[in-house]
Amino acid sequence: MGDSRGVLETGVKEEVTGGEHAVDDRWVFYRDVSRSHPVLVKGSGIYLWDKDGNRYIDGCSGALVTNIGQGLPGIAEALAEQARTLGFAHQSRFTTPWLLELCRKVATLAPGDLNRVYLVSGGSEATETAMKMARQYFLERDGVSQKHKVIGRWHAFHGNTLGALSMSGTVGRRRKYAPMLVDFPHINPPYCYRCPYNRTYPECGIKCAYELDTVIKTESADYIAAFIAEPIGGAATGAIVPPPEYWRIIREICDRYDILLIVDEVMTGFGRTGRHFAIEHWGVVPDLMTVAKGMGAGYFPIGAVIARERIWEAFLRGSGKFVHGHTYGANPLACRVGCAVLDYYTEHDLAKNSADIGQYLLDGLLTVLHSHPNVGDVRGKGLMIGIELVQDRDTKMPFPQGGGQAAERFTRIALEEGVVVYPGGGAVDGVLGDHFLVGPPLIITKEQADELIDRLYRAFSRFQ
Template identity: 50%
Template sequence: MAVALATQPKTPDSPPPDRLVEPAGADHVFYRSPGKRYPKAVRAEGVWIWDENGRRYLDGSSGACVVAIGHGVPEIREAALAQFDRIAFAHGSQFTTEACQEMAARVAALSSHPDLDKVYFVSGGSEAVETAVKMARQYWRERGMPERYKVISRWTAYHGNTAGALALGGHTSRRAPYMPLILHTPHIEPCYCYRCPFHRSPATCELECAEALERAVRYEGPDSIAAFIAEPVVGATAGALVPPEGYWPRIREICDRYGILLVADEVMTGVGRTGRPLALERWGVHADLVVLAKGLSSGYAPIGAVLVHRKVHDAIRDGSGRFVHGHTYGQHPVSMAVGAAVLRYMEEHDLVARSDAMGRVLLARLRQELGHHPHVGDIRGLGLFAGVELVSDRETREPFPAEARVAERVGAEAFRLGLVTYPGSGSVDGTRGDHILLCPPFVIRETEIDLLVTILTEAVDRVTGGETP
């Protein structure tokens, strides 16, 4: 049965511990949570961040699944300074740079497919998603099929915070405040094995979650579909949902059957996070457009990119000759130099293989310490990309009520104990469902993984009471 959540004592005269106590106007920053108190970060190295009071935090989420190679790598600083000495800015509509060309070559090398070899640069993940959608749209216009404009996506998905990306996302609480501003787009069920929307078990699975794509294509009309977009492993909205074997090959087969472009949103999963350069290639599948960001620069500079199949690039080059899209800071020379240095550093230190190896350690330790916890329903992931799903009742898989804000509270408690995590909610139905996403830098050591798991376990116990049903 479900149990009552542990509560924290409060006194009427004391503000909650995470609320601002500074006088109004003391800080001019408009924060994401305007009433929250944020410690001031002053230094970082490896997997650690220090605040102005000298307190140390283990970065168990790489910020927001960003810092791949670790904090404070001197080679990246040197690359940025060297580029500053050459040229700091040149607009992408007027110039190219050596740094941009090197970065493009290194991004193209992430894929094993020889025709995935053109790269369009932007400043972040949401921009990259919007760019991929526009590319898909223009591709079909260039081919004389302007009626192909719909992009199918999945529920329990996240593709960014701009209006177009929110329309593609499938997370109710993120979409709801902006519904009047976003277009309706077709969505299908997620591949969520722990909570299979088709009430299957692994033994009885017939990949209904993949077949849902073909059903949606037929309902919408095959000649109206431009693309299908999805995360190879779902990150922010559900905590490292790993698809069943056969899912991605079947999706690729359906896309090919109806001539639909496959867009892989690898903003979180790409650049080694799941233990492969591109997560989708774990299943022997290649996308037509790959969306990248976050680990692409390991957080040292804002970078996003779309890795583009030659057929899409050539259709535009040989058609109108111009991609009708662009951003001011695309191909920013310093960002390009930083990104190239990050990918070079990752290759020289074999960090993708390290992500794979240390990811196995992380999952093993999580399962050892939390695998039988009364309020942990599932532990899943690939590489250094792991999710812990929290439940009110382990036997029935009943989620906590949304108003209890369990993931948020576990994340806050872990933070107080010195661990940074990535809590999320809404995985069950867009509102209910709590999880903690863990995605530390690839340079994390086993002793640091042990500490991460110990702190997380204590945080879960403190918030849920650790009671056995």
């Protein structure tokens, strides 16, 4: 059974209250049932405190969620006020002012004519919804259609529900449920550090993008509704950034075969990579875009699918009904918090801070870690940085244990040094490969970035 007593010493201790309630974890079914969990009692800005007063820098914003930092009184007041006035309304019968306002804000930020916002309560709901919206779009548009498959990428993560997992390519998360998954095709990711074709950019000819063309031909475009990918690889690959031509080629292939392009911005959306949406780095407009994490920034669960006008129009001219929905989608509490979060995000120009401090952090990490024998690659954009751990930096040989165990070990050491990172594994071949994400709240300052670099450096000194 898990043991939730705080056992860590981060070196920075402060007085906190709230831990007195945390006495017994025997009723809890944790995700990792055998691990001990420090008991967190407070979050403020980029910092977290456990019940023993240990302070941590949240170097990964939970799971790249708490983009505007924790403990903002304005967001708490908005949530409380909404709970007092109208806590719930079901979207099948009513709309609310905050729903309208939130959709306007999201559509205004989104590129091109991504103007129609369908609200849900999280990332998996968003990608699951996009998958069904793509399928129904072709039925609405053409009356009869065989288009139903979604092509994904290996080592991508789009969520843990069965549709989202079917589109995902992260082997470790899929394997136990493989018999229950839909048989969707996958292509290789644009993973230049370990090119799946053993080529080097730019001589590679961006084979990883043209593989989409090959798979569509093999499967027949008649059966393919969409292609889904993260604009910059997230949890499963550790911030892999595709080459400059990649997204333009993908967009052209989707257009050529009448296939919708779904870009999953659940992790990258709302400033994480230094632009409102990561796909803007490539100047491409997808047909559907999924968002979640940074939209509620940890204050409330919320997500969305943002659709281009022509998708919405097909539903309007067709049956008029999207046969899908979840009870808590577009609820007033989520919408109100979403509005307050996006106001804070735009008023403080956090996309710009993410670009500026992200570059500063990346440069700083490269400087202090470049000669560490176990640091294979440091990559990313804005405040989404991935560090790939290897057994030998010259040969790029991964750690032999697999399953992200080395990344987990590093994460534990980093916690002891007072910084939280987001570990992952399996990107080399589904089993081998260790990396972690550094993605602090977008409000982080230069001084705090220095502190983060210093703590990671100390963790790496012990990792050897």
